[in-house]
Amino acid sequence: MTDSVRLSKHLIDLIGCSRREAQLYIEGGWVLVNGAIIDEPQFPITDQQVELRPNAVAEPLPAITLLLNQPVMHNPTLEQQLALLTPETHWAEDPSRILQLKGHFARLSTTLPLQDNATGLQAFTQDWHTLRKLTEDCTRLEQEYVVQVSGEINPAKLKRLAHGQMFNGIGLPGCKASQQNEEHIRIVIKNPLPQVLTRLCASIDLEVLAMRRIRIGAVSMGKLPLGQWRYCTPTQKF
Numbered sequence: 001m002t003d004s005v006r007l008s009k010h011l012i013d014l015i016g017c018s019r020r021e022a023q024l025y026i027e028g029g030w031v032l033v034n035g036a037i038i039d040e041p042q043f044p045i046t047d048q049q050v051e052l053r054p055n056a057v058a059e060p061l062p063a064i065t066l067l068l069n070q071p072v073m074h075n076p077t078l079e080q081q082l083a084l085l086t087p088e089t090h091w092a093e094d095p096s097r098i099l100q101l102k103g104h105f106a107r108l109s110t111t112l113p114l115q116d117n118a119t120g121l122q123a124f125t126q127d128w129h130t131l132r133k134l135t136e137d138c139t140r141l142e143q144e145y146v147v148q149v150s151g152e153i154n155p156a157k158l159k160r161l162a163h164g165q166m167f168n169g170i171g172l173p174g175c176k177a178s179q180q181n182e183e184h185i186r187i188v189i190k191n192p193l194p195q196v197l198t199r200l201c202a203s204i205d206l207e208v209l210a211m212r213r214i215r216i217g218a219v220s221m222g223k224l225p226l227g228q229w230r231y232c233t234p235t236q237k238f
Contacts, residue, residue, distance in 0.1 A: 120213030
């Protein structure tokens, strides 16, 4: 039985690169093994054909941001959220055309938690610029929710939400609210505290049945299916 060697070691012997360059080529998706991209430096090689893709560059992967249509999760930990980001849950219609690599799932951070019992847009990022935007600018970033409610919806009620008010002794912030249809309203609000959307609706005699975040800043969820994720393209900015 032929002894195997690590892909990184085989690549070093094959093209005469350094150990660091071999790792960067492999993790960057530039190395083919029997015609398939392999991005694991430890992958065992025996007699497979190994080749470097044209125009390969030995550079660290650019930091990426992933967008998830998160299902209802009660006070999830980061580990529980990251468990939803798998190759199998990658949206097949992702328009970014970014090559999916294992390095994209490392060192991800998130912020701006969803409202309690809400589904919808959540962002995970490796990019410190993006993370700083989502944290330091959170009080200025709009978040848009579609809220399913029971009760009578009318313009006068929704207009009341535009101004800060007291409800059951709790101060509520102003927000933008509009009617989408007989059962749904849209609420645009900045840096919402936990349960604030439920309290805003209760202040105008509406009961929340479900809610879904569809936008953070200038980034919208679009048609991303529930439980699936896609890449945030380099041109999309929060």
